[in-house]
Amino acid sequence: MTGRLLLTNARVLRCTGARDERPAAADVLIEGDRIARVAPGIEAPGARVADLRGATVLPGLGDAHTHISWPLDFVFDHAAVAAAAPGPHLLDVAAVVRTFLESGYTLIIGAGTTQPLDDLHARDAIGRGLITGPRIVPSGPMIAEVGGLGGDGELMEVAADARQLRELVARQCDLGVKALKLFISGDGVVPEHPSEDVYMNDAMLEAAVAEADRHGAFITVHARGSASVAMAARTGVRIVHHACFLDDDALKALEARRDDLWVCPGLHYLYAVVSGHAAPYGMTPDRVEASGYPRELTSQIEGLHRLRETGIKILSGGDFGHQWTRHGTYAAELQRYVELAGMTAAEAIHTATRNMGPAAGVETGEVREGLLADLLVVDGDPTEDVTILQDPARRRAVLKDGTFAYLNPGIYP
Numbered sequence: 398m399t400g401r402l403l404l405t406n407a408r409v410l411r412c413t414g415a416r417d418e419r420p421a422a423a424d425v426l427i428e429g430d431r432i433a434r435v436a437p438g439i440e441a442p443g444a445r446v447a448d449l450r451g452a453t454v455l456p457g458l459g460d461a462h463t464h465i466s467w468p469l470d471f472v473f474d475h476a477a478v479a480a481a482a483p484g485p486h487l488l489d490v491a492a493v494v495r496t497f498l499e500s501g502y503t504l505i506i507g508a509g510t511t512q513p514l515d516d517l518h519a520r521d522a523i524g525r526g527l528i529t530g531p532r533i534v535p536s537g538p539m540i541a542e543v544g545g546l547g548g549d550g551e552l553m554e555v556a557a558d559a560r561q562l563r564e565l566v567a568r569q570c571d572l573g574v575k576a577l578k579l580f581i582s583g584d585g586v587v588p589e590h591p592s593e594d595v596y597m598n599d600a601m602l603e604a605a606v607a608e609a610d611r612h613g614a615f616i617t618v619h620a621r622g623s624a625s626v627a628m629a630a631r632t633g634v635r636i637v638h639h640a641c642f643l644d645d646d647a648l649k650a651l652e653a654r655r656d657d658l659w660v661c662p663g664l665h666y667l668y669a670v671v672s673g674h675a676a677p678y679g680m681t682p683d684r685v686e687a688s689g690y691p692r693e694l695t696s697q698i699e700g701l702h703r704l705r706e707t708g709i710k711i712l713s714g715g716d717f718g719h720q721w722t723r724h725g726t727y728a729a730e731l732q733r734y735v736e737l738a739g740m741t742a743a744e745a746i747h748t749a750t751r752n753m754g755p756a757a758g759v760e761t762g763e764v765r766e767g768l769l770a771d772l773l774v775v776d777g778d779p780t781e782d783v784t785i786l787q788d789p790a791r792r793r794a795v796l797k798d799g800t801f802a803y804l805n806p807g808i809y810p
């Protein structure tokens with residue numbers, strides 16, 4: 398018989414989908430790694446009991462755009478990370494995945510590794526119980542087109558046509574990669590590759606999608622400009638990162654894929670750069686202006702309002718790990734959704750929970766009978782003030798697979 402754990406005296410935020418959802422008093426019964434029942438006053442003779450003393454239980458959070466290769470003290474030097482000795486580097490990776498878990502994140506989707514097998518090594522070590530960390534949908538090295546952003550091949554793999562791309566995808570999938578990351582647009586931060594540039598083409602993306610699908614994996618893309626977003630949507634890409642510019646064509650293409658495509662904006666990253674948080678690290682006001690990011694931020698915020706109205710699902714996530722978007726501050730993304738994109742706090746939380754599980758292909762994201770018991774316990778009501786999710790002192794515990802994976806040492810001495 399599997400272990401039974403009863404969480405009592407809790408307020409439960411189920412993440413059912415209502416924009417005005419609030420936590421309500423309930424107990425949660427866990428059997429093995431799954432949620433068995435959610436209701437007030439559950440009787441469960443023989444179960445281990447954890448009295449949560451009025452704390453809020455919500456699904457563990459997720460981030461759909463992670464780079465666990467970037468160490469806790471990462472600044473900007475991708476080449477140095479790529480060249481680091483693998484042993485010490487993997488210890489850095491272990492510290493990063495522990496930070497995710499301790500920040501309430503039980504699920505992450507990789508958006509490209511700097512040393513090729515980082516996500517896979519971390520996932521395996523977590524699975525074997527060697528280190529602590531979230532569920533990982535592993536990515537591999539990013540893939541660029543010859544001549545495109547990253548196309549010099551220094552930090553990415555490079556394909557010239559559909560056949561080569563299919564081969565690269567197959568090779569990564571054979572290693573166990575599940576979320577492949579392709580660069581199909583430029584990025585204002587690299588002036589010779591503006592965000593509106595489109596790289597690859599329909600035939601290449603269709604080949605990549607088909608090959609990934611054959612392996613039970615999926616394609617994610619860096620796509621900032623409208624034309625690249627539209628191409629991703631019509632060719633079967635699952636996660637579109639950034640989507641900073643959305644014209645009517647792009648929006649229509651996204652809408653047609655409302656059921657099996659998600660947009661992951663990385664709003665906080667853009668906000669932080671434009672707000673000057675990166676200035677001490679070399680992103681001077683001149684460089685920010687030259688990148689076009691201020692215009693992209695305005696456009697992305699407008700786009701997020703339109704995505705919401707159209708019912709296109711948004712995923713929380715975005716490039717955390719720079720010193721101005723430090724590891725451990727992941728839930729700042731949710732704060733920006735509330736402050737800038739007009740979401741309710743509950744809706745912002747849904748981007749990291751009920752939207753995340755299905756996007757990752759994992760049975761998580763709601764506090765609901767039958768789902769995996771990946772849960773976060775916090776003091777206070779995050780639907781009243783979403784910023785409490787950023788406060789380490791309020792994080793009581795994190796459960797993964799029905800087991801306490803983190804207990805706040807400041808609360809439970």
Ligand SMILES: [Zn+2]
Pocket residue numbers: 462464508715716
């Ligand atoms: Zn990224």
